[in-house]
Amino acid sequence: MSVILLRNTHCHLINMMLFLASTLLLLSDAAASKSIIKSLPGFHGNLPFVLETGYIGVGELEAVQLFYYFVESERSPKDDPLVLWLTGGPGCSALSGFIYEIGPLSFDYAKSSGGGKPVLALNPYSWTKIANIIFVDAPVGTGFSYSTTWEGYDVSDTLSAAETYEFLRKWLVDHPKFLTNPLYVAGDSYSGIVAPIIVQEISDGNEVGRQPTMNLKGYVLGNPLTDHEIDTNSIVPFAYLKALISDKLYESFMKNCKGEYLNPDQSNASCMEDILAIKECIGDLYTAQILEPTCKLISPKPVALKWDPRFLIADDADILLSSPRVHGHWCRSYNHVYIYGWANDETVRDALHIRKGTIKDWRRCNKTLAYSYNVESAVDYHRNLTKKPYRALIYSGDHDIIIPYIGTHEWIESLNLTIKHDWEPWFVDGQVAGYAMLYADNAQEYITYDLSFATVKGGGHTAPEYRPEQCFAMMDRWFDYYPL
Numbered sequence: 001m002s003v004i005l006l007r008n009t010h011c012h013l014i015n016m017m018l019f020l021a022s023t024l025l026l027l028s029d030a031a032a033s034k035s036i037i038k039s040l041p042g043f044h045g046n047l048p049f050v051l052e053t054g055y056i057g058v059g060e061l062e063a064v065q066l067f068y069y070f071v072e073s074e075r076s077p078k079d080d081p082l083v084l085w086l087t088g089g090p091g092c093s094a095l096s097g098f099i100y101e102i103g104p105l106s107f108d109y110a111k112s113s114g115g116g117k118p119v120l121a122l123n124p125y126s127w128t129k130i131a132n133i134i135f136v137d138a139p140v141g142t143g144f145s146y147s148t149t150w151e152g153y154d155v156s157d158t159l160s161a162a163e164t165y166e167f168l169r170k171w172l173v174d175h176p177k178f179l180t181n182p183l184y185v186a187g188d189s190y191s192g193i194v195a196p197i198i199v200q201e202i203s204d205g206n207e208v209g210r211q212p213t214m215n216l217k218g219y220v221l222g223n224p225l226t227d228h229e230i231d232t233n234s235i236v237p238f239a240y241l242k243a244l245i246s247d248k249l250y251e252s253f254m255k256n257c258k259g260e261y262l263n264p265d266q267s268n269a270s271c272m273e274d275i276l277a278i279k280e281c282i283g284d285l286y287t288a289q290i291l292e293p294t295c296k297l298i299s300p301k302p303v304a305l306k307w308d309p310r311f312l313i314a315d316d317a318d319i320l321l322s323s324p325r326v327h328g329h330w331c332r333s334y335n336h337v338y339i340y341g342w343a344n345d346e347t348v349r350d351a352l353h354i355r356k357g358t359i360k361d362w363r364r365c366n367k368t369l370a371y372s373y374n375v376e377s378a379v380d381y382h383r384n385l386t387k388k389p390y391r392a393l394i395y396s397g398d399h400d401i402i403i404p405y406i407g408t409h410e411w412i413e414s415l416n417l418t419i420k421h422d423w424e425p426w427f428v429d430g431q432v433a434g435y436a437m438l439y440a441d442n443a444q445e446y447i448t449y450d451l452s453f454a455t456v457k458g459g460g461h462t463a464p465e466y467r468p469e470q471c472f473a474m475m476d477r478w479f480d481y482y483p484l
Contacts, residue, residue: 033055035052035353042118049074051069054068055355065358067354069103069352070132071104073129073130074104080132081132081183082133082184083131084186085097086195089365090190090369091141093366095364096336097187104128105120105121107121125468127475132178139155140153140155144354144359146355156371156372157375161194164194169211181215187222191221192378195221196378199216200381203385216390218392220394222394222463223403224403227407227411229377230377239281249274249278249281253275253278256270287402290400292331340364379414394452397456417440423436433467433474434456436455438483
């Protein structure tokens with residue numbers, strides 16, 4: 001008996017030593033570059049929340065340096081969830097999500113007009129009121145993240161996920177007090193491809209004993225690109241449901257193109273005429289929110305060229321800084337101009353502790369990434385995760401035509417989950433805020449996985465930017481396991 005006890009104690013000590021060794025190894029590799037930011041240009045007085053910025057080195061020889069903004073929960077940092085937030089793109093900076101979507105600060109547009117420096121104000125619907133959030137500039141080349149080698153900039157969907165997973169492991173080793181917090185991976189738009197891969201990496205790492213063990217609870221995705229074929233082919237049915245195209249045109253498209261918008265038969269003249277007519281109907285709409293106008297002249301590519309069903313979207317700054325605003329004609333992209341002046345200001349960079357000489361021109365979305373799109377669909381990752389004890393929230397602004405909610409609903413249905421609560425409205429302040437469904441995996445002996453699908457009424461591609469109060473209420477309820 002004593003021999004067995006000694007053997008067990010010996011095994012326990014070995015396991016402890018292995019854990020400490022792996023932790024020390026991670027710590028030795030983790031970047032020590034982090035700073036607590038007390039104040040920021042454009043905001044009057046000290047920040048009323050804890051903001052930390054820093055770099056974490058990942059990959060071979062830590063050539064890739066990923067920059068992050070971390071905000072502690074303003075409610076209870078030790079109890080509230082820890083959220084890793086990924087902005088889409090790929091290549092759109094975490095600062096965009098921080099300022100325009102779910103972060104504690106936003107621009108005060110009334111006080112920022114007139115050519116002066118942008119003025120910052122507190123966001124009353126910041127998700128940091130209920131969660132600790134790490135906003136990371138990923139993949140490398142995004143925001144203030146950079147590589148010390150040219151090879152480091154060659155990145156793909158799977159490599160980006162692997163590097164972000166390594167980032168999170170090192171960040172948690174460097175911030176051990178958050179190891180026990182419920183962990184969620186979250187993001188929107190193109191993050192719908194990368195985030196489920198990261199969740200899978202974390203889950204697999206936990207199962208094989210990779211340190212540190214993470215308290216993974218699930219993931220949250222907004223208007224996520226998930227399956228290129230499903231998402232793109234849902235554009236025309238969505239346009240029809242929203243009365244953007246006529247019954248006659250929709251019926252003709254379904255007959256001539258057989259519902260194929262991603263890869264239509266270009267030799268079919270009738271089909272291509274229908275597609276060009278559809279583009280004519282929706283070409284002047286802001287694709288992220290169909291109730292708003294576009295600020296760009298969009299023209300379909302000639303039929304002779306390789307067909308591209310996506311809309312031509314230029315960078316906000318390129319358009320707006322080179323042409324005068326038209327009086328009375330407002331576009332949401334005007335709001336995005338302020339962030340360029342702010343993030344490229346040297347006093348701001350100094351305040352954020354950005355390493356000098358690493359990023360010449362900050363861009364909200366870097367469209368020159370050396371990026372390989374090597375995952376066409378993330379549906380199989382979601383399907384794998386339905387067998388795990390996780391929670392998922394997929395929400396869709398229902399006025400987004402880039403990733404229409406009906407395409408998102410279609411791939412969710414393909415997971416063959418059991419419907420626990422069918423389509424029904426959810427409310428904020430007595431008003432309909434959207435519609436929601438709750439799914440679960442009943443194939444197992446015990447229900448351990450559930451997925452909530454919610455639409456946000458009137459929301460656009462980045463739903464919190466358009467409906468901040470409703471999205472805040474949605475997250476507050478979901479994090480606390482309440483019905484929406």
